Amino acid sequence: MDWTRYRFRSMWALPAPPDRVYDTLEQAEDYPRWWPQVREVNRVDDTTGVVRVRSLLPYDLTFTAREVRRDPAAGVLEIAMTGDLDGWARWTVTAGGSGTLARYDQVVQVNKPLLRRFAVPGRPVFRLNHRLMMRAGRRGLVAHLQGV
Numbered sequence: 001m002d003w004t005r006y007r008f009r010s011m012w013a014l015p016a017p018p019d020r021v022y023d024t025l026e027q028a029e030d031y032p033r034w035w036p037q038v039r040e041v042n043r044v045d046d047t048t049g050v051v052r053v054r055s056l057l058p059y060d061l062t063f064t065a066r067e068v069r070r071d072p073a074a075g076v077l078e079i080a081m082t083g084d085l086d087g088w089a090r091w092t093v094t095a096g097g098s099g100t101l102a103r104y105d106q107v108v109q110v111n112k113p114l115l116r117r118f119a120v121p122g123r124p125v126f127r128l129n130h131r132l133m134m135r136a137g138r139r140g141l142v143a144h145l146q147g148v
Helices: 018-026 028-034 113-117 119-147
Strands: 005-014 038-043 048-053 061-071 076-083 085-096 099-110
Touching: 005 119, 018 028, 018 076, 018 085, 018 099, 018 119, 028 038, 028 048, 028 119, 061 085, 099 119, 113 119
Parallel strands: none
Antiparallel strands: 005 099, 038 048, 048 061, 061 076, 076 085, 085 099
8 A cells, every 4th residue: 555645435415406516616726715625726828726735733744736728618627736736636617416526536655745745554543634624615605605
């Protein structure tokens, strides 16, 4: 097993129509407005940006995100990541009940030296840190969607 490789999946039930959720998720540069752990998103060009995130643990992760797929009809937004994290992340937005189900899938290899050094003993803590970040992101997006 490669202890520096992670696979995550989060499912967010959201009280807004799918097109509104998709439009909000499509605006990555606005994530810091509603997702506290996404500290910065700086656009490089139309399809690329540099992202800095920090959750509960006292370390930042910085990576370049490059758009791979933007498909409103399928409800899919996908990026490739390079930097402290190498891999990909994808939002899949579908109708769910009276609102939307947003599924977040991510597969990454951690390159940050500190995280690689503590890969085995720190793995449960790193996974918890990600879970907390995702929970806060969902809460922030719900509040943002209700306030828009």
